[in-house]
Amino acid sequence: MSADNLGFLLIGVIAVMAGATIVLMLVRSELAQASGVSPTRGGGRLFLAAALGMGIVAFTVKLTTFTLMATLPQQVINPLMVERHFTEIVPADWTKMPGPPQKDAIYQWQALPQAAPAPADNPTTIEKVELGKRLFFDPNLSLTRDVSCASCHDVVGGTGVDGRRTSKGIRGQMGGRNAPTVWNAAFQAVLFWDGRAASLEDQAMGPPLNPIEMGMPSGEAVAQRVRENAGYREPFDLAFGKGTPITFERIAQAIAAYERTLITPDAPYDRFVRGDRSALTPAQLRGMALFQSTGCIACHSGANFSGASFVDLTAGDPPSGVANDNGRFRMFPGNDTPYVQRYKLTADKGAAGAGSDRGIWRIPSLRNVALTGPWLHNGSVDKLEEVVRIMAASQLGASINGEPHLGRAVFWSPDERSVSRVDRPVLSEADVQDLVAFLKALSSARLAQKLAAQ
Ligand code: HEC
Ligand code: HEC
Incomplete structure (x- = not known):
């Protein structure tokens, strides 16, 4: 309790004592006579004094409580007043809010499938993959003939990124x-x-x-750049059938087919889930448990650690399903924290558009995340520990290392007409390190080895 509040308590106690004294004096000199109670026989006087005194005490207690409530910090009051939180729920579109972690539900950890799902109109074939790979590395797809997909997504020496804050x-x-x-x-x-492309095919038509x-x-200019190279005719025939016209759409289809082979089901985490109990270190196992109990799984769920994934608990195995639409996007940052200013997290609003005060983003996959810094949409964070702190604080309202605790939150789902209560997590710095250790267990052994060999 702060010095301020002690002061108020003291005033309260003094007021009670002063009140009691005044009451006793009143009773003794005035009221007893007026009401005909004998000044010499004690019973009636005591009764009168007690009745009046109680009134004054009750009033003083009320006053003190009000003053205390008005001056105590919000974090102290919140856990005492669950109902207050009903004001912070019922957002216009609750599906875009950080969801309540499903603590009690059984969470099924999944390994990454050995093959990626492909759409019916673009089946993955060896020939198409070969062609797509060639296109992925071809700088002639850029105006100045010096930038290819691989310039920013280094899949040979790197981990599919360029290592820059922004590209x-x-x-x-x-x-x-x-x-x-x-x-x-x-x-x-x-x-x-911001999740604006609905497929790899769609996406591949963006950068050119x-x-x-x-x-x-x-797109026609891109197709022309490919047509001008006679060396592409045969691979195109093999991939799409003899004489099929070279179009921007087919270029994108081939690149997408190649990208469907860029998968890493070889992380220590996958080995662990497939049965090798020694694949994770004790710190990684602690981190895995924290990843679930603190609620990271509410968003980074399923085999690809993203609610925006095909392979999600809600979707079943690929290619049967598409993840539930509501599970793909989240408000970020969800809570106001000092990190927002420090890393300019609201400068870009993503899918929310410029009018909004927060961004809305597709939930990213966390596979190989330890190898793909700097992090976040603006590449503003260089340390994975810091990303974990930002996520825990801004997406889950966690208190880290003694930061003020936000207490409890209540979430209302208008669709299911259900209310759920969430006690926001408290994490120590050691917990943050364990979470980072777990994220490292999501790194492909092959990619990590390649990086280490350099
Ligand atoms: C100048 C650098 C640059 C080039 C060249 C480039 N990309 Fe990208 N790529 C990015 C950036 C930056 C993003 C994220 C942009 C955004 O989200 O608005 C991105 C996003 C992507 C994504 C989405 C990944 C995800 O998790 O959603 C894929 C897939 C991708 N690029 C593939 C390609 C392909 C294929 C090409 C060539 C046709 C290409 N990129 C060319 C920089 C580049
Ligand atoms: C409410 C949903 C939500 C929760 C809960 C959540 N995240 Fe995230 N996470 C996101 C979103 C959205 C982003 C993308 C942020 C951006 O746009 O920069 C993200 C980004 C990340 C990134 C950076 C990815 C990259 O490639 O830069 C990491 C690492 C991460 N989250 C880890 C965690 C961990 C660990 C937890 C639990 C402590 C967690 N997240 C909880 C939604 C969530």
């Missing part, structure tokens, strides 16, 4: 967002940080026409 396109132009890895993008039901990235004037 560098043609003529040295800098984009506004961090390049996500293309590894396991094939498992995501929507692509880009983006004025900052590859700068081509039109």
Whole structure:
């Protein structure tokens, strides 16, 4: 309790004592006579004094309580007043809010499938993959003939990223967002940080026409760049049938087919889930339990650690289902924290559009996340520990290392007409380290080895 509140308590006690004294004097000199109670026989006087005294005490207690409530910090009051939280629920669109972690539900940990799902109109074939790979590395798909997909998604020496905060396109132009890895993008039901592409095919038609990235004037111009190279005719025939016209759409289809082979089911985590109990270290196991109990799984769920994935608990195995639409996007940052200013987390609003005060983002996959820094949509964070702190605080309202605790939150689902209560997590710095250890267990052994060999 602060010095301020002690002061108020003291005033309360003094008021009670002063009140009691006044009452006794009143009773003795005035009231007893007026009411005909004998001044010498004690019973009646005592009764009168007690009645009046109680009134004054009750009033003083009330006053003190009100004053205390008005001055105590919010974190102290919140746990005492669960009902107050009903004001913070019922957002206009609750599905975009950080959801309540499903603590009691059984959570099934899943390993990554050995193959990525493909759409019916673009089955993955060896020939198409070969062609797509060649296109992925071809700088002629850019206006200045010096930027390829691989320039920003280094899948040979790197981990599918460029390692920059934001990407560098043609003529040295800098984009506004961090390049996500293309590894396991094939498992995501929507692509880009803001989820604006509905498939890998869709996505692949973006960068060539983006004025900052590859700068081509039109899809037809891209197709022309491929047609002008006679060496592409045969691979196209093999991939799509003899004489099939080379179009921007087919270029995108081939690139997408290649990307569906860029998957990493070889993380220590996968080995663990498939049965090798020694695949995770004790710290990683503690981190895995924390990942579930603190609620990271509410968003980073399923085999690809993203609610925006095809392979989610709600979707079953690929390619049967598409993840529930509501599970793909979340408000970020969900809570106001000092991190928002420090890393300019609301400068870009993602799918929410400029009018909003927060961003809405597709939930990213956390596979290989330890190998793909810097992190977040603006690439503003260099340390994975810090990303975990930001996530825990802004998405789960966690208190970390003695930071003020937000207490309890209540979430209302208008669809299910249910209310759930969440006690916000408290994490120590050691917990943060354990979570980081677990995230490292999501790194492909092959990719990690490749990096280490450099
Ligand atoms: C100049 C750098 C640059 C080039 C060139 C580039 N990308 Fe990207 N890529 C990015 C950035 C930055 C993003 C994120 C943009 C956003 O979310 O708005 C991205 C996003 C993606 C994603 C989405 C991943 C996810 O998790 O949603 C895929 C897939 C991808 N790129 C594939 C490609 C392909 C295929 C090409 C070539 C046709 C390509 N990129 C060319 C920088 C680049
Ligand atoms: C309410 C949903 C939600 C919860 C809960 C959540 N995250 Fe996230 N996470 C996101 C979103 C959305 C992003 C993308 C943020 C952005 O746009 O930069 C993200 C990004 C991340 C990233 C950075 C990915 C990258 O490639 O830069 C990491 C790491 C991460 N989360 C880990 C965690 C951990 C660990 C927890 C639990 C402590 C957690 N998240 C809880 C929604 C969530």
